[in-house]
Amino acid sequence: MFTNELIDYNSLKKNLKKDPTSFPVIRLAILSDSATQMVVTALKGYGYEEKLNLEIFEADFDQVDRQVYDSSSELYRFDPQFIIIFFCINNLSRRFGNLSFNDKSAFAADYLSEIEKIYSAITSKLTGKLIFLNFPESLDAVFGHFGNKTDLSLTYQLRKINLGLMDLSQRLTNFFILDLNALQARFGSQFITDYRISVNTDLFFSIDCLPVIAKNTLDIIQANIGRVNKCLILDLDNTLWGGIIAEDGIENLQIGELGIGKAFSDFQRWAKQLKQRGIILAVCSKNDEVIAAEAFEKHPEMVLRMEDFTVFVANWNNKVDNILYIQSVLQIGFDSMVFIDDSPFERNMVRNYIKGIAVPEMPEDPAEYLNYLTSLNLFETSAFTTEDENRTKTYQEEFKRTGIRNQFANEVDFLKNLHMVSRVEAFKPFNIPRVSQLTQRSNQFNLRTVRYSEAEIQKIAGDPGFITRAFSLGDDYGDYGLIGIIILQVKPGQVLFVDTWIMSCRVLKRGMESFMLDQIIGIAKETGATCIQGEYIPTNKNGIVKTHFSDLGFKQEGNYWILNPSGITSGESYIHAE
Amino acid sequence: MPEMERTEVLKTIKLIMEDVFDVSPLVINELTSAADIEEWDSLNHVQLVVTIEKHFKIKFTAKEIRTWVNVGEMCSSILNRQ
Numbered sequence: 309m310f311t312n313e314l315i316d317y318n319s320l321k322k323n324l325k326k327d328p329t330s331f332p333v334i335r336l337a338i339l340s341d342s343a344t345q346m347v348v349t350a351l352k353g354y355g356y357e358e359k360l361n362l363e364i365f366e367a368d369f370d371q372v373d374r375q376v377y378d379s380s381s382e383l384y385r386f387d388p389q390f391i392i393i394f395f396c397i398n399n400l401s402r403r404f405g406n407l408s409f410n411d412k413s414a415f416a417a418d419y420l421s422e423i424e425k426i427y428s429a430i431t432s433k434l435t436g437k438l439i440f441l442n443f444p445e446s447l448d449a450v451f452g453h454f455g456n457k458t459d460l461s462l463t464y465q466l467r468k469i470n471l472g473l474m475d476l477s478q479r480l481t482n483f484f485i486l487d488l489n490a491l492q493a494r495f496g497s498q499f500i501t502d503y504r505i506s507v508n509t510d511l512f513f514s515i516d517c518l519p520v521i522a523k524n525t526l527d528i529i530q531a532n533i534g535r536v537n538k539c540l541i542l543d544l545d546n547t548l549w550g551g552i553i554a555e556d557g558i559e560n561l562q563i564g565e566l567g568i569g570k571a572f573s574d575f576q577r578w579a580k581q582l583k584q585r586g587i588i589l590a591v592c593s594k595n596d597e598v599i600a601a602e603a604f605e606k607h608p609e610m611v612l613r614m615e616d617f618t619v620f621v622a623n624w625n626n627k628v629d630n631i632l633y634i635q636s637v638l639q640i641g642f643d644s645m646v647f648i649d650d651s652p653f654e655r656n657m658v659r660n661y662i663k664g665i666a667v668p669e670m671p672e673d674p675a676e677y678l679n680y681l682t683s684l685n686l687f688e689t690s691a692f693t694t695e696d697e698n699r700t701k702t703y704q705e706e707f708k709r710t711g712i713r714n715q716f717a718n719e720v721d722f723l724k725n726l727h728m729v730s731r732v733e734a735f736k737p738f739n740i741p742r743v744s745q746l747t748q749r750s751n752q753f754n755l756r757t758v759r760y761s762e763a764e765i766q767k768i769a770g771d772p773g774f775i776t777r778a779f780s781l782g783d784d785y786g787d788y789g790l791i792g793i794i795i796l797q798v799k800p801g802q803v804l805f806v807d808t809w810i811m812s813c814r815v816l817k818r819g820m821e822s823f824m825l826d827q828i829i830g831i832a833k834e835t836g837a838t839c840i841q842g843e844y845i846p847t848n849k850n851g852i853v854k855t856h857f858s859d860l861g862f863k864q865e866g867n868y869w870i871l872n873p874s875g876i877t878s879g880e881s882y883i884h885a886e
Numbered sequence: 887m888p889e890m891e892r893t894e895v896l897k898t899i900k901l902i903m904e905d906v907f908d909v910s911p912l913v914i915n916e917l918t919s920a921a922d923i924e925e926w927d928s929l930n931h932v933q934l935v936v937t938i939e940k941h942f943k944i945k946f947t948a949k950e951i952r953t954w955v956n957v958g959e960m961c962s963s964i965l966n967r968q
Contacts, residue, residue, distance in 0.1 A: 317933065322908060345929055504948040505932055515936045 309358060310646075310666035310686075314519045317346070320353025328352075328361035334529060337365040337388040337436075339372045342396040343510040346518055354522035358530065369510070376429050384433050390529055391430060392486075394441045396512045397466075401446055404462050413459040416468035424476060427483055435764050437482045439528055442470045444492035444500060481762040484528055484690075491520060494683060527688040533759060534749040537666065537686055538640050540582060541631060543649035544593035544600055544622070548576060548612065550674060553603055554596060564609030571675045576611035578678055583616050586696025587687055588638060588703065590619040592630045592647070597622040618703040627654050628661040638703070639813050641751070641849070646686050650674075691745045695789045705786030706814060712785075723819060723882040726783040730820075731886040732827055735769035735776040735793075742790045743778055746810050751849040753811040755842065755856060760808075773798050774807070775831055779824060781815055781883070791815045792824055796831060804828070804837040809856075816852075823883040825860050832873035842869040895961050902941060906934045916958030938964070 334355070338344050348366050355362035365386040367375045372393070375383040383391070404415055427438060446462045455461030459468075470489055477483045492500050495517070502514040513521055530536070545552045549572045550562025562569040563576075583589050589612070593600055600622035604614045614620065619637050621630045627649070635642060643664030649655050650670055659667045671680050695702075709726065716722040735743055744762040751757070760768070768774045779792035792815070795808035806828070811820055832840055842857045844850075857869035864870075896916070904910040907925035920926040926934075935951050938960070944967045954960050 318906060318937070321933075325908070346932075349929075502936070504946070504951060505936075507948050508952050509928065509932060511929075511932060515933055 309664075310668075310684075311357070312669040314523060315354070315357060317350060317353075317515050317518045320350050320357075320519060320522065323353035323356040324349060326356055328356050331356075331359045331361040332533075333361045333363055334390065334533070335363045335365075335386065335388045335436075336390045336392065336529070337367065337383055337386055338392040338394070339367045339375055339383070340392075340394040340396065341370045341372060341399050342394065342512040343369055344394065346511060346515070347394075347513065347521060350518035350522040351525060354519065354526050358526055360526070360529075372426070376426050379433060383430075387434060388436045390437050390439055390532070391434070392439045392441070392525065393426065394512075395443075397443050397446065398506065398512065400443060400466070401448065401462060404465060409460060412465065415465040416472060419465075419469055420472040420476065423473070424480075427476070427480060431480075431482060431763065435482075435761060435767070437484060437532060437761060439484045439486050439525065440473060440477075441486045441488045442473050444488055444497060447497060481766075484532075486521075486524055486528060488521075491524065495520065524685065527685050528690075531688040531690040532748065532761075534751065536644060536689055536749065537587070537646050538644040539588040539590060539618075539634075539638060539646070540579060541590045541592050541634060541645060541647045542579065543651070543654065544591060544595060544603075546650040546674070547648060547670075548572060548579075549603070549610075553599055558599075558603055558607055561603065561607065563607065566609075568675060569609070571677060573609065573611055575674075575678050575681075578682070580611055580616060582687060583700055584697070585692060586689075586699045588618045588640075588699060589616055590634050590638075591617050591621060592627055592634065592649075593622045594624055594627070595622040615704075616700065618700050627658055631658060631662055631665070648681070690748060691741055693742045693745060695742060695745075698789065702786065702788065702814070709783075709785050719817075720882075726785070726818075726882070728781060728783045728818060728883040729886050730823060730883050731780040731782075733778050735765060735778055739778045739790055740765050740769065743776075743793050746790070746793055746812070747808065750810045750812065751847070752813050752852050753816070754847075754850050755806065755809045755853055756845045757847050757850060758808055768795060775804075775835070777824075777827055777831075779811075779820070779827075781818070781820065788812070788815055792820060794824060794828060796828065798835065798837075799841070802836060802838040804832050804835065804840050806840065806842040809842070813852075819882050821856070821860065823881050826881065829871075829873045829876055838872065838874065840871040840873055842871070843867060844869065892961055892965060895964050896957065898941065899938065899957060899960060899964075902937050903934060906930055906937055914957055916961065917956050919956040942967070 336351070338348060344366055348364050351364060352362050365382060365388060367383065375381045404412065407415060423440070430438060443466055446466050448462050451458060451461040451463065455463035458464065473485055477485050499514060500517050501512060505514065506512055542548055550567055550569060551560055553561060563572050579589055601614060601620065604610050604612060619634045621634060623630070631647065641664065642662050646666045647658050648668060648670065655667050655669065658665060666686060668681060668684055671677060713722050716725065733739065740762055744760055744765045747758065747760040769776055775796040775798065777794050778790055780790045781788040791812040793808060793810050794806065797805040797807045799805050811824070828840060842862055844853065844857060846854065858864070862869035862871045900912055900914050903914065904912050907923065907930060909925055912923070920931065935946060939945055942964055944964065946963060950963050954963070
């Protein structure tokens with residue numbers, strides 16, 4: 309849940325006395341060469357705030373190697389979903405300091421190969437994700453600024469390690485970086501570490517820093533379990549530009565060079581980059597629609613343009629109703645929306661009436677908007693795919709379809725006229741990231757809500773005990789991309805168990821469900837299966853598929869839904885296999 | 887900062903301890919040490935020190951943090967800085 313102020317350590321600690329057992333369990337291991345008891349406390353306490361029940365295995369102090377290289381260690385028996393590895397800069401500096409000059413220039417390369425060995429050892433036995441804390445800057449001043457000009461300095465070797473870690477995380481699946489270096493840049497090294505305490509106790513983080521570390525760790529974990537913000541809803545007057553367009557006129561808006569326009573231009577540039585990486589932008593403003601739109605169409609210095617917005621709502625209704633409307637158009641949860649408005653009145657109203665939406669308390673001075681918003685890390689993600697890149701376009705195509713729909717007297721004619729084509733393939737290296745992302749993020753059309761990492765999907769793809777299909781859909785108006793997946797498990801007794809059936813809600817009511825079922829029936833017949841077995845595991849978000857199996861003709865038997873594939877011929881479908 | 891009486895400092899320490907140790911009410915005197923309070927472990931000690939520093943707007947040295955043996959010595963360290 310979004311909060312404006314970080315909760316202090318003492319309050320987090322008190323959360324440990326509360327009962328988290330009604331929350332989803334996350335199993336987490338932490339390995340470090342510093343003392344991490346307080347980190348564990350902060351993580352658990354913060355987990356409670358985020359409605360997660362963190363079960364944490366904390367390795368004994370400085371036992372990283374033993375845990376990693378002993379295949380019977382507690383780490384492997386614990387089988388965590390996430391493994392946090394934190395090597396402390398103090399120890400790294402000491403190690404570097406002890407090297408002779410001859411060995412110093414190879415330090416980073418040696419260190420990085422050690423990290424990769426740790427990664428290989430862990431991932432050969434566990435499917436969990438590694439979260440590695442990179443290193444804060446060293447301030448050793450042995451060479452001063454000249455340290456940039458020689459590879460013998462800690463400055464150089466440390467930055468090389470941090471860069472190398474980024475390369476590793478791009479190359480290796482399930483390797484994530486917690487950017488402690490960026491946190492140091494924001495908060496300062498005095499904030500991160502209290503030297504009087506670290507020298508006495510081996511506690512690296514200051515008490516005040518612990519909630520920051522907990523929040524940022526949980527940001528990464530939550531992104532990996534599908535809790536991400538997908539949409540940024542923006543007010544206009546005094547939020548995206550300075551001034552009130554209806555009163556001041558388009559030519560007097562503070563944007564670009566006028567007044568403190570740069571602050572607003574920078575803010576717009578940030579929003580535009582979010583859009584480019586898959587965040588949906590929406591406008592929700594009390595304004596005349598024509599006048600508001602004109603600013604984006606005609607003002608030469610406007611960074612955002614009409615085509616950047618997926619939904620544009622400018623009217624005189626209250627903002628709660630308008631956000632409900634935006635939600636109905638986008639079909640995403642309120643808990644994945646961020647609302648930004650300079651008016652405390654509007655913020656409070658939205659906060660009070662829409663549960664789950666993140667409403668940052670904005671600074672009074674627009675010059676501080678961006679710095680404040682970036683400090684909140686509102687848009688953590690666990691992957692970036694072409695679907696993300698094209699999201700705004702995809703929505704816009706969808707609106708065209710909706711417009712066309714009204715021209716047809718009935719649903720069937722409309723569907724026929726779309727000329728839908730679906731590509732059906734087994735999981736392959738190029739679609740695995742998107743497949744994994746769908747299992748992580750889909751909450752509504754998801755029968756069992758089993759989350760799979762890329763590594764796990766890879767394993768399933770190569771396992772003859774499973775049959776996998778990824779579905780893409782396109783039509784005359786555009787390409788939806790990869791929108792559905794099924795994972796079938798071959799079970800004894802000619803049973804085909806539907807382990808995973810996920811579909812993007814964007815293709816609801818297109819007949820895609822029946823098309824996917826036809827494919828399953830086809831597979832059943834090919835493999836000689838006599839029984840297709842489905843299961844619905846209810847969550848508080850997947851109510852829309854409660855009657856999925858019965859709608860498709862499955863019969864309930866205990867906890868399962870059964871369909872005999874023989875004799876079933878596929879019904880009329882408006883989707884053609886490519 | 888105005889000069890504070892030793893008993894007032896003691897009273898403030900007691901309140902901070904109650905908050906940090908999450909135990910209330912707590913009975914302490916100048917001779918109370920970590921051995922007397924179950925919750926006063928090394929981690930809570932660190933948190934206690936930092937909370938006291940923030941409250942009185944002072945900084946202790948690394949040596950002080952390590953060598954206090956009881957509440958009375960903490961009081962003295964605080965009063966030395968007033």
